[in-house]
Amino acid sequence: MLAKTSCPYCWEEFDTADVLWVAAHESLTGDELLGPDKPVRFLPSVFTLNGEAVDLKGMVCRQIACPHCHLIIPRAALEMVPLYLSILGTPASGKSYYLAALSWQLRRLLPTQFAIDFSDADPSLNITLSEYERNLFLHPYSDRYIPLADLIPKTQTAGPMYESVNYGDHSVRYSKPFLFVLRPNARHPYHKQAEEMQRLVCLYDNSGEHFRPGQDDPQAPVTWHLARSQSWIYVFDPTADPRFRSLLQQMYHRNNSQVDYALSEFPERQDTVLLEAVARVRRLTRLSATQALDKLLLVVVSKADVWFPLVSEDQLNEEPWNLVRGLAGLDSDRIVRRSALLESLLSHYSPEVVGAARSNFERVAYIAASALGQVPKPLRKPDGKVVPGVKPSEVKPWGVIVPFLLALIHTIPNSILSLRRIEKLISVPSRS
Numbered sequence: 001m002l003a004k005t006s007c008p009y010c011w012e013e014f015d016t017a018d019v020l021w022v023a024a025h026e027s028l029t030g031d032e033l034l035g036p037d038k039p040v041r042f043l044p045s046v047f048t049l050n051g052e053a054v055d056l057k058g059m060v061c062r063q064i065a066c067p068h069c070h071l072i073i074p075r076a077a078l079e080m081v082p083l084y085l086s087i088l089g090t091p092a093s094g095k096s097y098y099l100a101a102l103s104w105q106l107r108r109l110l111p112t113q114f115a116i117d118f119s120d121a122d123p124s125l126n127i128t129l130s131e132y133e134r135n136l137f138l139h140p141y142s143d144r145y146i147p148l149a150d151l152i153p154k155t156q157t158a159g160p161m162y163e164s165v166n167y168g169d170h171s172v173r174y175s176k177p178f179l180f181v182l183r184p185n186a187r188h189p190y191h192k193q194a195e196e197m198q199r200l201v202c203l204y205d206n207s208g209e210h211f212r213p214g215q216d217d218p219q220a221p222v223t224w225h226l227a228r229s230q231s232w233i234y235v236f237d238p239t240a241d242p243r244f245r246s247l248l249q250q251m252y253h254r255n256n257s258q259v260d261y262a263l264s265e266f267p268e269r270q271d272t273v274l275l276e277a278v279a280r281v282r283r284l285t286r287l288s289a290t291q292a293l294d295k296l297l298l299v300v301v302s303k304a305d306v307w308f309p310l311v312s313e314d315q316l317n318e319e320p321w322n323l324v325r326g327l328a329g330l331d332s333d334r335i336v337r338r339s340a341l342l343e344s345l346l347s348h349y350s351p352e353v354v355g356a357a358r359s360n361f362e363r364v365a366y367i368a369a370s371a372l373g374q375v376p377k378p379l380r381k382p383d384g385k386v387v388p389g390v391k392p393s394e395v396k397p398w399g400v401i402v403p404f405l406l407a408l409i410h411t412i413p414n415s416i417l418s419l420r421r422i423e424k425l426i427s428v429p430s431r432s
């Protein structure tokens, strides 16, 4: 049990001894914050031998709730240090696609290749994300071309992805978190320290509108995880950048193909959301305007399937790790080299983004990622409009977990190892 933790809805810190329990007996309803039909939240005095609270009617309770917002949190929240990871970017920059590809890949690759178990902390909280994953990777008609906008819809700013709490004179809307348990497994070289290394990973799928200047609302503090997160994933979409767009049109034109249908429908300036996020955190944490944020900024350059031929020095679609006796070691040299290549590409065409990153963060890495793994195909809709689409069976993301691995290295020492260290650690004894 931790002594202190924080709530993945309202991000308030609390002593774990103060956690509330949710009454189990059906007659015990009426919560002051959540309404008359919700079960009572209470501070118990009677427990079972297993440490579960007993409510006033003698029923054993199973669920716990945050003492501040009263929303139900998983038990893992009391045992594992939370690891918040914020994903930000303009509307349609590719955040939800990225998140879906990320969690799908993490579930598959972390346990098998990196010896780190990764699973839902509470499947009922992760339903929306699981649906995204199902649509992209386990679609019932996976051999048909489907418009991308039908597979993962635009993220809404209100609705089932939020929870409302009524504090008497005002109500506040929180984003539902996606929660995962992360823990090194028996094959991990530092398995003995699994207890200290385990984390409750908290991710959020905000809509791009939430990050716009002027949209920060204390009644809906849906982006305030930004202040808690030690790493930010800032999704930058070159296909929404006017300068990259003309470059891409020229490149595709030279190859006698066309790309317009695959470019973002909403070209716009993208540095403003990063600057706005920085300003919000400065306000929330009272950090002066000149101090750099003590966070790792991971600039994910999204939709790389469309633009990666612009970088000819490196095969960006090859994952930067290798397996040594079944265990993945990161090719850090390659990650650093690629980051420098992308930084110089962006400095050339979108210098304000590189400027915003450099002037506010001490540590910045640039990573190319494609949630689809291939350029989508043009599909003609009944109304004549041409939209991008894919066969779900052909979706093969690349680059997506690299930012997450870097965030792990940044927060949990020894969790992800470089090739050099892996080779040393698990070298065959007879050879050494």
Ligand SMILES: Nc1nc2c(ncn2[C@@H]2O[C@H](COP(=O)(O)OP(=O)(O)OP(=O)(O)O)[C@@H](O)[C@H]2O)c(=O)[nH]1
Binding pocket: 089, 090, 091, 092, 093, 094, 095, 096, 097, 098, 148, 149, 152, 153, 154, 155, 156, 206, 207, 208, 209, 262, 302, 303, 304, 305, 306, 369, 370, 371, 372, 373, 374, 375, 376, 388
């Ligand atoms: N080529 C390509 N297009 C992508 C990729 N990911 C997303 N897109 C396109 O970008 C569109 C928007 O992606 P979303 O993930 O919904 O964008 P978002 O950032 O979540 O947008 P909001 O929810 O509005 O904030 C999709 O409908 C696709 O057309 C990718 O990896 N490659």
Ligand SMILES: [Mg+2]
Binding pocket: 095, 096, 097, 153, 154, 155, 205, 206, 207, 208
């Ligand atoms: Mg979205």
Ligand SMILES: [Zn+2]
Binding pocket: 007, 008, 009, 010, 011, 012, 066, 067, 068, 069, 070, 071
């Ligand atoms: Zn709370």
